Amino acid sequence: MSSALLAIGRRRTTAERRRDRERDIIRATRELFDERGTIDAQIDDIAKRVGINKALIYRHFAGKEELFALTLVDYLGELDERLQAVDSPRKAPMNRLRSLSEVFVDFCLEYPAFADCAMSLLRRTGEELFGEITEPVMVKLGAAMASALDRISTILKAGQRSGVFDEVDTDYLANHLYTQTLGAMHMARMGLIVSRDAPAGEAGRPGHPVVHQADIDTVRSTAITATLATAVGRKALPSTTNAKVAAKPSSPAKPSTTAKRSALVQASTPARPTTAAKATSRPTTKATARRNSRTAGENQ
Template identity: 85%
Template sequence: MSSALLAIGRRRTTAERRRDRERDIIRATRELFDERGTIDAQIDDIAKRVGINKALIYRHFAGKEELFALTLVDYLGELDDRLEKVDNARKAPLNRLKALSEVFVDFCLEFPAFADCAMSLLRRTGDELFGEITEPVMTKLGTAMAAALERIAAILEAGQRTGVFDDVDSDYLANHLYTQTLGSLHMARVGLIVSSGRPGHPVVHHADVGTVRSTAITATLATAVGRKALNGKKTTPRSTRAGEKS
């Protein structure tokens, strides 16, 4: 074997080792997220979990924010797999959206760190994100988000065609529903709601997870129906395709 081929082989092996190391770091980050939450997942702990020096993490990732963004990509990939398994284009759009909403809500409840991580990124401006995360990673994150959002947008468009859902830009509404659900599930994360008691004495109650879950799903469906419900219009389809299930 020529020296040139040997050099190519070594480069490939080095690239493979680098990819494996990055996967190990992301896997360890997600494990710590699921065990402790995003706030308590420190770079030192991630390095110990992988069995490497902390400095090696910064050779693979631009910073903590970039590592967390790629961990969110991992969550989003699993979420989209779950959404795909329950989606059925032969079902009525309202039932399709309900099925996906249930999966999304349950995923947030199962992995609270996913919702925390997603909300943390949503709180940042585009300029802030591009200042902390490299363009290739931003592309990966956008692609992962788009996969789930595109699935929701397709259902919204199907419902609009049959007259069930409000005629709102489907891409915008898919993003709105994503953000709306994450915000709703934060109530389950915090576990508290506040009401007024005597003047100057607010009352704090426990937020029932089951109630938060059902309200979040109902809110998704209500938002999709939108002005049709407000105007008192029926939400029965204008027509039903042959073979479509309810």
């Protein structure tokens, strides 16, 4: 075997080892996420779990944010497989969306670190993300998100065609539903609901705040219902909206500037008598008076 072929073989082996190590690091990161959450998963702990030096992690990833982004890609891949398993074009759009929403919510409840990891990236601006994550990793993250979001968008389009979902941009709405559900799952992650125990006492003094335990089943059902309600959108209020529009009195048409000027001229100019009016109002001459008198005598 020539030296050139041997060099190619060594390079391929090195590339394969690098990919295997990256997969091991991502797998260890996800295990620590699921055990401790994203906050308590440190780079030192990840390196120990893999059995490598901490410095080697930074040879494979630009930083902690990039490692977290690739771990999120791993979560999203599993989520997409679950979404695909329950989706069917033969179902009605409302039932399809409900099934996907249930899977998404249950996945967040099963893997709270997934929601934490996704939310941590959403809190950054696009400029910040591109500054912390290299372009190849951003492409992987975008592709993983687009796969799941496209399933939702497809269902929304089917619902629009059948007239059950609101006529809005489906790609935007799919992204909105994704972030909306993550926000609801953050409530389940906190497990807390804040309310006021009693009405305000003295003027200017609010009542005492009370912290309740959030019921997970309530959070789950509300998140699913909110997804369906958001997709229906204005379709739920057509009769009410139309009734308000019909009941609203129409504003009288405003006269144009020309019409105003014409009316003003007419009001300030005395009306000219007509031809008939001129004839009846013409003064009687002496000849006319004698003729009228003679005609009256003959008639007698």
